[in-house]
Each structure stands twice: as structure tokens, then as C-alpha cells.
Amino acid sequence: MDFYEVLDRRRFTRRFSDRPVPEDVLERILGTALKAPTNDHLHQLEFVVVRDREKIAEVIAPVAENTARVQERMIAENAGSMDPDELAMFREALPRQHTMLIESGCLVLPFFKQEGCPLTKPADQSSLNYFASAWAAVENILLAAAAESVGTAFRIPIENESEHAKRVVGAPEGYEFVCFLALGYPAEGPHFCRPKRIDVRDRIHRNEW
Numbered sequence: 343m344d345f346y347e348v349l350d351r352r353r354f355t356r357r358f359s360d361r362p363v364p365e366d367v368l369e370r371i372l373g374t375a376l377k378a379p380t381n382d383h384l385h386q387l388e389f390v391v392v393r394d395r396e397k398i399a400e401v402i403a404p405v406a407e408n409t410a411r412v413q414e415r416m417i418a419e420n421a422g423s424m425d426p427d428e429l430a431m432f433r434e435a436l437p438r439q440h441t442m443l444i445e446s447g448c449l450v451l452p453f454f455k456q457e458g459c460p461l462t463k464p465a466d467q468s469s470l471n472y473f474a475s476a477w478a479a480v481e482n483i484l485l486a487a488a489a490e491s492v493g494t495a496f497r498i499p500i501e502n503e504s505e506h507a508k509r510v511v512g513a514p515e516g517y518e519f520v521c522f523l524a525l526g527y528p529a530e531g532p533h534f535c536r537p538k539r540i541d542v543r544d545r546i547h548r549n550e551w
Contacts, residue, residue, distance in 0.1 A: 355493025358526035375479035381471035386455035446524035453517040
């Protein structure tokens with residue numbers, strides 16, 4: 343599969359089949375995270391992989407309630423001004439965030455070790471290097487999964503979700519939880535939100551804006 347085809351195949355999967363992701367495929371996918379650029383050259387990433395659905399439910403326990411609250415607030419406050427594609431996501435895709443994590447049957451929790459500036463409390467633009475490194479690693483995982491025909495979906499933790507997940511899996515101090523990352527084979531006829539169509543030529547400015 344050519345690289346640009348991989349990019350086109352990389353889509354959020356919100357409905358997964360029961361087919362498990364083999365361990366060797368999972369290891370290949372996660373191994374690509376260690377090939378991403380990193381600000382400290384140490385690739386201080388660790389992964390907690392949870393396959394038991396009861397344990398997944400325990401790890402993501404606050405997600406359903408938090409999602410419902412966010413959805414209700416965002417639509418109430420912004421429905422009139424939202425882009426139609428954004429509104430469709432809030433109405434259709436957001437409610438699936440809890441069930442998609444459980445249904446995948448393979449929840450990956452990437453952890454990134456911090457030195458100096460906390461991931462979520464940058465002091466300046468340069469200290470965002472930690473955040474950029476973590477997400478460069480996640481992007482490699484998403485693309486590798488697409489190349490393996492494995493579906494992916496992620497949720498960035500909000501409110502109490504990060505601390506809850508870290509406590510449940512016993513993560514050590516000094517590591518920051520990046521996201522809930524679901525990996526699995528898509529169900530038959532999975533639902534995808536319509537991607538925003540943008541012509542890159544409309545976004546390129548020559549010499550000045």
C-alpha cells in the first residue's frame with residue numbers, strides 16, 4: 343500500500359467487529375511510535391494495553407457522563423454558529439465515544455515521560471515540544487494501523503478521565519497519559535463522519551499571507 347493510500351485510509355472507526363488484533367500486528371503498530379520524532383531523543387513512551395472489556399469499562403468509567411455533558415453544552419451554546427460537519431460530529435459521533443472504546447476490544451493507553459514542563463501546562467511555545475512528541479508518536483500509530491487495515495479511534499481525556507485511568511492501571515509518577523486509543527477491525531458497514539473537503543491550494547500563501 344502506497345503512503346498516500348495509507349493517508350486516505352486513515353479514518354476514525356466508531357464501530358468495531360469482534361475480530362481480535364493479533365499480538366504481532368499490535369507490536370508492529372505500536373513499534374512505529376518509537377520511530378516518531380521526539381524532543382529528548384529518548385523516546386520515553388510506555389504503553390498499557392487492555393484487552394478485557396470489563397477492565398476497559400473500568401478504565402473509561404467517567405467517559406459516558408462527561409461526553410453527554412459536553413455534547414449537551416456545546417450544541418446548546420453553538421448549534422447556530424457551528425459548521426455543519428462539526429455539528430454532525432457532535433450529534434452523531436460524540437455519543438459513540440464510550441461504546442467505541444469498549445467495542446474495540448483493544449484499548450491502548452500511551453504514556454509519555456515528562457522532564458521539566460508538564461505536558462498539559464506548557465510555560466512557552468518551546469515547552470510544547472513534549473506535547474508535539476507525544477502526538478507525533480500517536481500519529482505514527484494511526485498511520486501504521488491503517489496500513490495494517492486495523493481501525494482506530496482516540497479520545498483526548500477531559501475533566502477527571504486522565505487521573506482516573508492512571509489510577510486504575512497503576513501508572514507511575516512522572517508519566518503523562520496522552521489519550522484513550524482504540525484499535526480493532528472495523529465492523530461491517532462502519533459509520534464514518536463525512537470528512538471535510540478542503541482544497542490545499544486554498545490554504546497555501548506565497549511569500550506573504
